[in-house]
Amino acid sequence: MKIIVCVKQVPDTSGKVAVNPDGTLNRASMQTIINPDDMNAVEAALSMKDETGCEVVVVTMGPPPAEGMLRELLAMGADRAVLISGREFGGSDTYATSQILAAGIKKIGIDKDDIIFAGRQAIDGDTAQVGPQMAEKLGIPQITYAAEIKKDGDSITVKRMLEDGFMMIKMQTPCLVTCIKELNSPRYMSIGGIMTAYEKPLEIFDYAALKDDPLIDLDTIGLKGSPTNIFKSFTPPQKGAGVMLEGADKNTCAKLANILAEKHVI
Amino acid sequence: MGYDSKKIEDFKNVWVFCEQRQGKLMNTDFELLSEGRKLANDLGVKLVGLLLGDKVEGLAKELGSYGADEVVLCESELLKDYTTDAYAKVICDVVQDIKPEILLFGASNIGRDLAPRCAARLHTGLCADCTHLDIDVPQYKEFLRANSTLDVDGTKWDEGDRNLKMTRPAFGGHLMATIICPRFRPAMATVRPGVLKKAAPDQAKADAVQIVRPNFSLEASDLKTTVLAVEKAAKELVDLIGADFIVSVGRGIAADVEKGKKIAEDLANELGGVVGGSRAAIDSGWLSADRQVGQTGKTVHPKVYVALGISGAIQHKVGMQDSECIIAVNKNSAAPIFEVADYGICGDLFTVGPMLTEAIKAAKAAK
């Protein structure tokens, strides 16, 4: 049995974000992090490895420096890593990305009792689409928004969160699960893991490595093959600043309450 | 027959997937139908509600009242509870058969599970979690004038462009992007709940709604997953989206989390509202995830939004900046939250919060 975890390196949008004059993101100026939800997926895989001794393979699509992130995941306890990287893959939307990742995962190989974990969504695009699209391209069932995962034999039982409650769902392996932060608390790298992270296998799949897969066609991957295009991108205008009230005492609060009362909002 | 998502001339009408849970329609359905009505009018086509479930025919009129000309109804015992497999199969079969040009979903946990699965099978584009939709270029330009820093009039436009323009925040709200799907149909989008305004229901439209029952096949063997149980949350649900008053807390309550929460609750109770929180407050485990306001949480527009000890990271602001009145209390006078606040108080929430509650109580009593 093995678990394949799909991860993404993303700009840290919680910090300072720089936007170029043309409305695109100034990625060079930003810190990159491992997408937070993906960390929950990694933890889910590693804790299943702790229980069952299964193999954990981490996969990402990204530019060559994403290797650093994969090494960190190996230092957390993953067994091997795959970096899908190539000029031909650049500019892919979620549909094209899911085709490339699915082809990469097929090359790694999916056996009957394997599971694929992914994060719910990435903080750069917030689409939550690649997981389900990948599952469709692989022809395997999916469960999204997993808050609990239990494996028994060739099936897993998942607590799938809804806005107003949850569902308990049972699903046959192989399958794909997207994970939310309620699922677990991700572990840190370990010192022992760090010392061996550079000895563990890391494979790079480029276009040539994947091009024989029927999913990989220059018409269905990359910027040109993506069904969606960016029509315009822009920055929202700053709302005009309001009033800073003088002081922070009872009088200030009374003044504010009176303004609200006069405006009939309270 | 034959389905080819590239033959865009074969596709017609605007469809809205109308999600129901336990036989009840969702508020998002009405928001989407109201918006879909405008899109259908712009294109001069019909608005169609796509309704799946078990014995849900009775809901069709309500869909009509929000603008649907037609309801495509697919009923089966296997569609009673939502499963990705069954819903995706039926929707894809029907779409491949009838070929709508636009297909909208609510960006609920179910919509965001289902739509990408369908888009991948239908080989078409999908835009996630949209906050604004346009067909007409002149209307889109109006939207940009009000909501962007773009030089609208200095840009070249193809005024006859009839693509669906799907606008959404990206990079935690730092950027907005308008996405199109020019080469494939249907153009698909999930739309964020609580953003689009729902129209007033129209009884005449409700009575006029046509029900269409398409052919589809669904066997138990199509389902690779089994729903063992569906549970409603035991705790009272927090309706942030519908609230008129929201008091949110952030990292500023770290010094005494319980006291900070109590102060927010007292103020919210006095205002008749609910307590929300920033990502910091949710990630630290101080509040449950359903209370999160912001890019990864909910988008709210209450009458009054009070931010206590929230610095105002852009990912938070994107979820609350359209509130009618924003009050911010923060120790740091340089906190970005003051950039969007209508009224700012530079002070400690632990002292200002209770004073504000008292002042509001007094102001209400004086009225």
Add this chain to the structure above:
Amino acid sequence: MDFNLTKQQEMVRKMVADFTENEIKPIAADTDRNSEYPADTIKQLFRYGVMGMIVPKEYGGAGADDICGAIAIEELSKQCASTGDIVATHNGLCCGPIIQHGTEDQKKKYLPMLTTGCKVGAFALTEPNAGSDASKGTTTAVLDGDHYVMNGSKIFITNGYVADIFVVFAMTDPSKGTKGISAFIVEKDFPGFAVGKHEEKMGLHGSPTAEIVFTDCIVPKENLLGVEGKGFNIAMQTLDGGRIGIAAQALGISEGAMKEAMDFTKSRVQFGKPISKFQNTQFKFADMEVAINAGKLLTYSAAAKKGTGARFTKEAAMAKLFCSENAMKITTEAVQMFGGYGYTKDYPVERMMRDAKITEIYEGTSEIQRIVISSNIL
């Protein structure tokens, strides 16, 4: 000459920094206020292999190099010098001498306990009347058949009342002065071992300091570390390594205090502008930055030299002297920048100032470091 850290060293920094930010920073003030040993933190640090990280892999450790060891202590100490101290003592002063001087049997028995076995280690040299002058120790160990009988007491022992395993120094031949000192591995469960007074200290409140007392304590003969009479050399070599740890701890305290002061002065407005905009403030930060970076070079180069197997006594002493005196200066300056707030317990800088002081004292005072350095060059 390569001044860049290796990828592993960078990764260790990131891992410990993340851990410190998320797990230690939120409890550091309480750890100090309640004088509470951070037991959960230490348990986690065993789980992640920080405790005993320099122990070779075959004995249960991670086999990390000495620079990694220093970086870990530096990062922990940015938020909590007590935690830095507990780890530095365990790694440098207990695992260190066993790795270096232990027999194969001793290593096989004790190093796994000090890593995967989650047993905390300590080092016991100082006595009431033998501080800087270790030759005046009165704790004795007398061979009696297959065991030694140990009598006496040791004070100011870091990890004293939480440790399971102690490296203890005792006179096996009092007539020979320092040449009569021998080193032993002592378990807390050996008959005749007891923990005495818990010290109340100015700072490092989370670090458990205690007296330990030996009353006819039975120490098996095979627990002699190294050879009889060579204990003083073992102690001095161990302290050379330990001083790199204290230098790293002092560095971390300095960096933590400087970060706090920068954040504060950027948001504190007086006379119409943030006080970070005053040149007086800016120049102080410039000086801190220089001192911290110079300290890093001294500390990492001492650790690198230790890793080569060459003698590094002078380098370790220089690093410890420089970093500890700067930690005192920088934390004092940080408190000053905070003004009245700095003197309150609402902000961490007063704690950092109290914690910094000990780095000028333990594992050899600044005066002793100057003796060590001058005796190596004159």
